[in-house]
Every structure is written in structure tokens, then in C-alpha cells.
Amino acid sequence: MDWTKQLIRYIIVMVLQVLLFNQLQLWGVCHPYVYLLCLLMMPITLPHIADMFIGAAVGLVMDMFCNSLGIHTASCILVMFIRPYLLAAFINEKDRLNEQISVRTIGFEAFIKYAVILVLVHHLAIFMLAAWSWSHIGFVLAETVVSSTLTILLILGYNLLFDR
Amino acid sequence: MQTLLKILQRYSNFLVFLILEVAAFLLIVYHNAAPRSHVLSSANAFIAWQYEQESEVRGYFSLRQTNEQLAAENAVLRNQIESMKSGEIAPNVHYMPAQVVQMTTDELHNYLTINRGSKDSVVRGQGVRNAEGVVGIVRTVGPHYSVVLPIINTHTHISCRFTKNDYIATLVWDGKDTRYANLTDVAAHMVINAGDTIVTSGLSPVFPEGIPVGIVESSRLQAGDSYHTIRVRLNTDFKRLKHVEVIQNRSKNELEELQYGLD
Structure with missing residues (x-):
């Protein structure tokens, strides 16, 4: 999968994110940020620093749609910083990273560990930064658990349906 | 010097990470304090335009409710005319009708975007109401759109x-x-x-x-x-908010100048 395809997928996912997932109103705690899929599945071929800048750009665009300047940016940079270390911990063969990261390329078990950790980190960071105080911590945790679950299911669903 | 360079090189990834995160945090703090940049929010022309298209499509599904709301609004306006005849309402308040093109209701910091901006002489700090009651306060103003901080945002007082x-x-x-x-x-x-x-x-x-x-x-x-x-x-039903009015108080500047003069 080359970069043009990655970009097209990013645009499609962002349209779905803004028009569909941002409009979900389930119990007030469900905000799945599925756009993270594009960052998670990016191949690790670019320098680490370039990855973090891509994360910042993706987050900034999302912030413009959500009126939350900086929050998605900070969370995406964090995710892109952790990502290579996490992958190195779960898989050994460095050469497999030339292709995109998915269930097909790194195996179900490794991918699910990788995705769960990064989605939780990303969502927790977003909701904590949005609350900007400890007084809503219970609400923030509930929001993180519910939203992350849905995001993880959607990312897995995408992998199983469109990337075989 | 040599060692310093080596250390810098070794930890360059982490340093870039720190710099980017600090920049992002500055954005958050800056935005929370005073969001002056309409380009980086939904008052941005492209993003607001996209939301407006979406709300247009959505509008067809709520025509019935909109009609009821308009009827109610008419009634309120008629009342205002009546009271104006008896001279109760201050004539220096002007109501600018606007439409909500985007809004969130299920977060701690909800915002809504309206299709009026500085071209319609909307200014940061003006109040927003609808026929039912108070809606919120204008926060960020772009040329054609503005972002409003509604009552249902934990920052609003x-x-x-x-x-x-x-x-x-x-x-x-x-x-x-x-x-x-x-x-x-x-x-x-x-x-x-x-x-x-x-x-x-x-x-x-x-x-x-x-x-x-x-x-x-x-x-x-x-x-x-x-x-x-x-x-x-x-009074305001935020789940069905569509038509609002920006309150343009002509004596606002004078009042504020007087109050600042005291400080």
C-alpha cells in the first residue's frame, strides 16, 4: 500500500469521522475517534520525527473540526511518539514494517495488543485534556472505556473486512 | 561540546517530541484563554461551509419542529412590538437573526457555530438568545461565521x-x-x-x-x-436549537468603557 492509498483512506475516514462518528450521541460518553486508524496503520518507513509531525498535522485538522484547538494535536503526537517502541516490543522482524501495520502483516495477537494500548492512551489523553481538571475524573474514565471499546472494534472490523 | 552534541543527537526524537507537545499545550491554553484565531476553529470558512451543507440536509428532517419554533418566535416578536409601543424595551438593542450550522451537546465543553460573522457586525462577547431564552455568548468571530459558547459549556457563567x-x-x-x-x-x-x-x-x-x-x-x-x-x-432546548438571535447592544461599548474606567 503506497502513500496515495494511505492519503485516500485518511480522507474517507475523516469524512466518516466528522459526518458520522462525531454525531453519535450515546449516553453522552461515546466519542469514538476512529481517525486514529490511519495513524495506527501507517508503515514505519519514515524517520520517527517525520511520524510525529504527521501526527501533529492529523490532530490539528481534527481539532479544527471539533473546536478543541491543541487537544487532538497533543494526543496524536503522543501516540506517534510511543508507536515504534511499542511495535519493537511486540514484533521482532524489522523488515515486516515496510508494509502497513495491520492484522494481516503483524498477526492478530500482536495487532490487538498494539491497538488497544495506543487507542486507550489516545482517548484518555483527549478526554483528560478536554476536561482540564480532576473533578470530572469518573466521567473521563467512563468516556475513555466506552469510546475506546467502540474505536477498537471499528479498527478491527476495518482490518478484517478491507485488509485481507 | 562534543558530548553535548552527541547527547542531543541521541535524544533528538525525544526532544522533538517534547517541543511538539509543548507547542500543542500552548495551543490548548491559548485557546482556552482567548480563542482569537477563527482559522483554527469551526469559524473557518471551509469547515463551517461543510457543516452548513450538512445542516441543510438535516434541516429537511426537522421542518415540522422548525415551523413550530418559528410560530412561537412570531408570537414573541408580536409581544415585543406590543411592549415597544408602550415604550418598555430599550431601543438600543438590536437582534440579528442567525442559524445554527453546527453544535455539540454531549461534551463538557460544547460549542455551536452560527452563520453570522464580523461582516454582520458580530463581535466577541455579544449575547445569543432564541425565542425560548438565553443560548450563550459569542466566543470567536470569523468573517462569515462565529463560534458561540452556550450555557451548556462548563466555562460559561x-x-x-x-x-x-x-x-x-x-x-x-x-x-x-x-x-x-x-x-x-x-x-x-x-x-x-x-x-x-x-x-x-x-x-x-x-x-x-x-x-x-x-x-x-x-x-x-x-x-x-x-x-x-x-x-x-x-428554557432553551439545546437538542433542537436551529434559529437564534445575536444581541447587539449599541450601548455595550459605552457601558464597558465606563466600567473599565473604574478599574
């Missing part, structure tokens, strides 16, 4: 007054239910009954006096408390 005895209190939202907000600063000696009406106080130039805010749903006073815990049922 609105000065209110009880109609029965003119007691002043502050309305804040607790982040939970869009139909309710809380009144703070009401001292324990006040007698509060369910059903008391709350309107804007007119103490700040943002809202003229007497715009309906809500009705007291319940009040609680535990032994030892010096303030009531008051739950207010809001």
Missing part, C-alpha cells in the same frame, strides 16, 4: 436574577444534562421554591435585563450549608 425578589445569582452548568443547570451564590437565608422564574440580570452588557433563562426545578439546603444547591430547568 451567566449572571441571573430571580423575578420575585431581584436576588442576583450565577448560572453554571455541571456538564451532565443539557436540560438543567445550577445556580450558585444563593445564600441560605433566601426562600427558594420550585417554580421560581430566573431571568438575565442585566448587570453585564452582554444580555439586556429580563431574558428568560429557566425555572427552579428543585433546591436543596443541608444543615451547615451557607449556600443553596439549586437546579434550574433551562
Whole structure:
């Protein structure tokens, strides 16, 4: 999968994110940020620093749609910083990273560990930064658990349906 | 020097990470304090345009409700004409009709975007209402669109007054239910009954006096408390907000200048 395809997928996912997932109103705690899929599945071929800048750009665009300047940016940079270390911990063969990261390329078990950790980190960071105080911590945790679950299911669903 | 360079090289990834994160945090803090940049928010022309298209499509599915709302608004306007004839409303307040093109209702910091901007002489800090009551305060202004901070955002504080005895209190939202907000600063000696009406106080130039805010749903006073815990049922139905009016108070500048002069 080359970069043009990655970009097209990013645009499609962002349209779905803004028009569909941002409009979900389930119990007030469900905000799945599925756009993270594009960052998670990016191949690790670019320098680490370039990855973090891509994360910042993706987050900034999302912030413009959500009126939350900086929050998605900070969370995406964090995710892109952790990502290579996490992958190195779960898989050994460095050469497999030339292709995109998915269930097909790194195996179900490794991918699910990788995705769960990064989605939780990303969502927790977003909701904590949005609350900007400890007084809503219970609400923030509930929001993180519910939203992350849905995001993880959607990312897995995408992998199983469109990337075989 | 050599060692320093080596260290810098070794930790360059982490350094870039830190710099980027600091930049992002500055953005968050800056935005929370005073969001001046309309380009980086939904007052941005492209993003607001996209939301407007979406809300247009959505509009067809709520035509019935919109009609009812417009009818109600007409009634209010007729009342205003009547009271204007008797000279009760200050003529220096101008209502600019606007439409909500985007809004969130299920977060702690909800925002809404309206299709009026600096070209329609909308200015940061102007009040926004609809036929039912107070909606919020204009936060960020772009040329054609503005972002409004509604009552249902935990940052919003609105000065209110009880109609029965003119007691002043502050309305804040607790982040939970869009139909309710809380009144703070009401001292324990006040007698509060369910059903008391709350309107804007007119103490700040943002809202003229007497715009309906809500009705007291319940009040609680535990032994030892010096303030009531008051739950207010809001007049405005944020889940179905579509037509609003920006309140352009012509005497606002004069009032503010006078108040700043005192400081």
C-alpha cells in the first residue's frame, strides 16, 4: 500500500469521522475517534520525527473540526511518539514494517495488543485534556472505556473486512 | 561540546517530541484563554461551509419542529412590538437573526457555530438568545461565521436574577444534562421554591435585563450549608436549537468603557 492509498483512506475516514462518528450521541460518553486508524496503520518507513509531525498535522485538522484547538494535536503526537517502541516490543522482524501495520502483516495477537494500548492512551489523553481538571475524573474514565471499546472494534472490523 | 552534541543527537526524537507537545499545550491554553484565531476553529470558512451543507440536509428532517419554533418566535416578536409601543424595551438593542450550522451537546465543553460573522457586525462577547431564552455568548468571530459558547459549556457563567425578589445569582452548568443547570451564590437565608422564574440580570452588557433563562426545578439546603444547591430547568432546548438571535447592544461599548474606567 503506497502513500496515495494511505492519503485516500485518511480522507474517507475523516469524512466518516466528522459526518458520522462525531454525531453519535450515546449516553453522552461515546466519542469514538476512529481517525486514529490511519495513524495506527501507517508503515514505519519514515524517520520517527517525520511520524510525529504527521501526527501533529492529523490532530490539528481534527481539532479544527471539533473546536478543541491543541487537544487532538497533543494526543496524536503522543501516540506517534510511543508507536515504534511499542511495535519493537511486540514484533521482532524489522523488515515486516515496510508494509502497513495491520492484522494481516503483524498477526492478530500482536495487532490487538498494539491497538488497544495506543487507542486507550489516545482517548484518555483527549478526554483528560478536554476536561482540564480532576473533578470530572469518573466521567473521563467512563468516556475513555466506552469510546475506546467502540474505536477498537471499528479498527478491527476495518482490518478484517478491507485488509485481507 | 562534543558530548553535548552527541547527547542531543541521541535524544533528538525525544526532544522533538517534547517541543511538539509543548507547542500543542500552548495551543490548548491559548485557546482556552482567548480563542482569537477563527482559522483554527469551526469559524473557518471551509469547515463551517461543510457543516452548513450538512445542516441543510438535516434541516429537511426537522421542518415540522422548525415551523413550530418559528410560530412561537412570531408570537414573541408580536409581544415585543406590543411592549415597544408602550415604550418598555430599550431601543438600543438590536437582534440579528442567525442559524445554527453546527453544535455539540454531549461534551463538557460544547460549542455551536452560527452563520453570522464580523461582516454582520458580530463581535466577541455579544449575547445569543432564541425565542425560548438565553443560548450563550459569542466566543470567536470569523468573517462569515462565529463560534458561540452556550450555557451548556462548563466555562460559561451567566449572571441571573430571580423575578420575585431581584436576588442576583450565577448560572453554571455541571456538564451532565443539557436540560438543567445550577445556580450558585444563593445564600441560605433566601426562600427558594420550585417554580421560581430566573431571568438575565442585566448587570453585564452582554444580555439586556429580563431574558428568560429557566425555572427552579428543585433546591436543596443541608444543615451547615451557607449556600443553596439549586437546579434550574433551562428554557432553551439545546437538542433542537436551529434559529437564534445575536444581541447587539449599541450601548455595550459605552457601558464597558465606563466600567473599565473604574478599574
